[in-house]
């Protein structure tokens with residue numbers, strides 16, 4: 435009973451600051467996290483030449499038209515009528531089981547195309563649609579071969595300082611492998627790597643050489659929405675946003691909570707909204723991840739803030755908390771800097787009144 439009261443007050447303490455000794459970790463141990471160790475996932479892997487035909491590149495432009503290039507003829511991308519290397523170029527690294535033919539890539543491709551980017555979607559579905567443990571290992575040679583193509587394109591007009599990589603989940607680490615191979619091959623950096631909810635399984639206990647890291651590009655922006663599930667808590671960028679604390683997201687479907695899968699995928703509409711509403715997602719700097727998890731960065735002095743998204747201030751560094759609303763388009767604007775809009779706080783209203791109707 436004492437424990438129960440203690441837990442209830444821990445939840446309340448988020449909004450009321452009452453004291454309660456939090457000893458559960460000492461008593462119950464620390465969670466290892468979902469699929470924290472995947473033996474062999476960092477073992478060298480190679481893709482035989484005969485399989486490279488399954489690595490391909492889809493160029494999108496000129497009013498959402500598409501053209502596919504295989505690994506073997508990808509240098510012709512430089513001559514594609516959709517491509518103009520005077521503009522910025524976006525390369526999208528798909529997630530586990532995903533494909534450029536599925537909605538996630540299309541959603542991002544359309545947004546970036548509309549904003550004048552050359553868009554290239556990398557299709558490595560053949561290598562990302564195997565056992566997850568194997569997929570994580572295969573992303574290393576995939577990254578190398580994609581980097582080879584980027585080097586060829588660089589020799590044909592692509593300027594790496596105008597190149598941005600966008601990854602989601604497993605694709606964040608693939609983007610990392612692409613970017614670091616590009617560094618090794620050219621001695622140059624890709625300009626920007628945007629990592630949407632980098633996957634934790636098989637990566638959460640690896641060091642910076644074996645997963646996404648700030649050293650991979652000139653600027654690495656990371657956004658976390660489910661660090662205790664499919665995502666990963668470690669800061670891995672120049673700037674890391676922990677959305678609503680980064681653990682779980684507010685539910686947009688009535689009384690049912692946004693659980694692991696919901697919170698992991700929340701990053702997708704969130705990023706689309708951030709592209710469409712470039713100044714509306716304002717994060718605040720935290721001292722550490724614990725402070726972000728606890729929604730407790732509001733009274734830091736001085737309060738350092740920055741927008742999340744394409745218009746981010748690239749000089750900002752560190753761990754940022756970002757509050758959102760529970761429904762698309764999710765942004766709170768400057769309200770997001772006021773503690774009364776913390777989602778968890780609004781939940782306390784549920785039991786404030788005397789209503790107890792069950793069937794309404």
Ligand SMILES: *[C@@H]1O[C@H](CO)[C@@H](O)[C@H](O)[C@H]1NC(C)=O
Pocket residue numbers: 621622623648649650651652653
């Ligand atoms: C590449 O980016 C990393 C991380 O931002 C940086 O430390 C390094 O100096 C950069 N290298 C070059 C050649 O610009």
